[in-house]
Amino acid sequence: MAIIPQQDQEYLKGLFAEKLEHPVMLRFYTQRQSVLSVPGQECGTCSDTHALLNELVALSDKLTLEVHDFVAEQEQAKAEGIEEIPAIVLEGQNKGTVRFIGVPAGYEFATLIEDLIDVSRGTTSLQPSSREVLVTLEKPVHIKVFVTPT
Amino acid sequence: MMAIESDKVTADVIEVSEYPLMAQRYQIYGVPKTVINESIELEGARPEAAMVGAVEAASRTAAS
Numbered sequence: 001m002a003i004i005p006q007q008d009q010e011y012l013k014g015l016f017a018e019k020l021e022h023p024v025m026l027r028f029y030t031q032r033q034s035v036l037s038v039p040g041q042e043c044g045t046c047s048d049t050h051a052l053l054n055e056l057v058a059l060s061d062k063l064t065l066e067v068h069d070f071v072a073e074q075e076q077a078k079a080e081g082i083e084e085i086p087a088i089v090l091e092g093q094n095k096g097t098v099r100f101i102g103v104p105a106g107y108e109f110a111t112l113i114e115d116l117i118d119v120s121r122g123t124t125s126l127q128p129s130s131r132e133v134l135v136t137l138e139k140p141v142h143i144k145v146f147v148t149p150t
Numbered sequence: 151m152m153a154i155e156s157d158k159v160t161a162d163v164i165e166v167s168e169y170p171l172m173a174q175r176y177q178i179y180g181v182p183k184t185v186i187n188e189s190i191e192l193e194g195a196r197p198e199a200a201m202v203g204a205v206e207a208a209s210r211t212a213a214s
Contacts, residue, residue, distance in 0.1 A: 045168055081160070084169055096153035102165025111163060115154075124151035130202045134156040139212035141159050141205050143152065146166040146176060146183045 003052045009059060012113065016060035020120040023062045024092035028053055029070045029082050043070075045103040049086040052103070062120060090115060093122025106149030152205060159205065187212055 002009065030050055031043040050067070057063040070077050070085045080089060081097075088100040098119060104112040118124050126134075153161035166173045166181065176185055184192040184201070186208040192201070 084164075084172070094154040095157040096155070096159035096161065098153045099160070099162045100165075101162055102168040104163075104165070108163060108165060115151075118151060118154050122154065124154050126151050126155060126202075127198060130152075130198055131155055133202050133206050134152055134159070137156055137158040137206065137209040139158065139209045141152075141156075141209045141212065142187055143159065143161045143205065144176070144185045145161065145163050146173070146178045146181055146185070147163060148167045148181050149165060 002055060003048070004055045009055070012056075013059045015113070015117075016062065019117045020060055020062040022093050022120050022122070023064065024090060024116055024120045025064050025066055026053060026057065027066045027068060027080075027089040027091060029068050029073075029077055029080075029085050029087040029089075031085060032069045032072065043085050046086045049088075049103045052105075053088070063116070088112075090119045092119035094119045095122075103149075108147055108149060111147075152202070158209065 004012070028050065030046040053065050057065045068076065070082065070087075082089075082099075084101050086101075086103060088104065090098040090100075098115055100108065100112060100115075102108075153159040164172065166176075166178050172178075176183070180193060182195060184196075184204075186192075186204055189211070190204050190208050192204055196204075
């Protein structure tokens with residue numbers, strides 16, 4: 001059964017066709033499926049997130065999913081600053097780094113869709129005054145926004 | 151959105167209920183909660199200008 005309801009898939013297909021401009025890569029860090037489970041090491045939401053992303057990227061040819069194994073590719077994960085999985089790194093026209101840690105469900109699914117569109121276009125709805133401040137930043141800033149699905 | 155506009159910004163959206171240790175470490179009792187450069191904390195949804203102001207302040211005092 002589909003995770004994204006059929007009706008929503010149709011809506012998103014139309015939205016993406018209208019709004020996505022340039023390709024967006026979703027780099028997904030996950031845990032490889034294994035017959036053995038190591039207590040304390042399971043990723044409870046990785047397979048659901050993987051299924052959700054598979055459905056999502058199928059809705060537009062501008063979206064691509066790249067799957068990485070958090071353990072086997074730990075060097076790359078470390079270089080990208082990934083400490084928890086599931087993690088999604090968005091790559092498109094964005095100047096900085098945009099990541100989602102944990103399953104993007106509930107309200108966060110809507111945030112992911114908005115960010116996909118912004119990353120694809122390289123523009124946001126921020127006020128001109130905010131943009132003026134952002135271009136003057138000299139040192140790195142790491143913003144962590146903690147949310148829950150409801 | 152700020153991370154889309156500036157190459158200095160990294161933004162993580164974290165579904166914190168999956169990571170109880172992180173929730174404990176950052177003392178998350180309500181969401182959304184925003185932590186900038188591990189130092190500035192903002193509880194709840196804030197107006198855009200307040201968020202940008204906090205990011206600017208964090209950048210000014212950042213180590214590198």
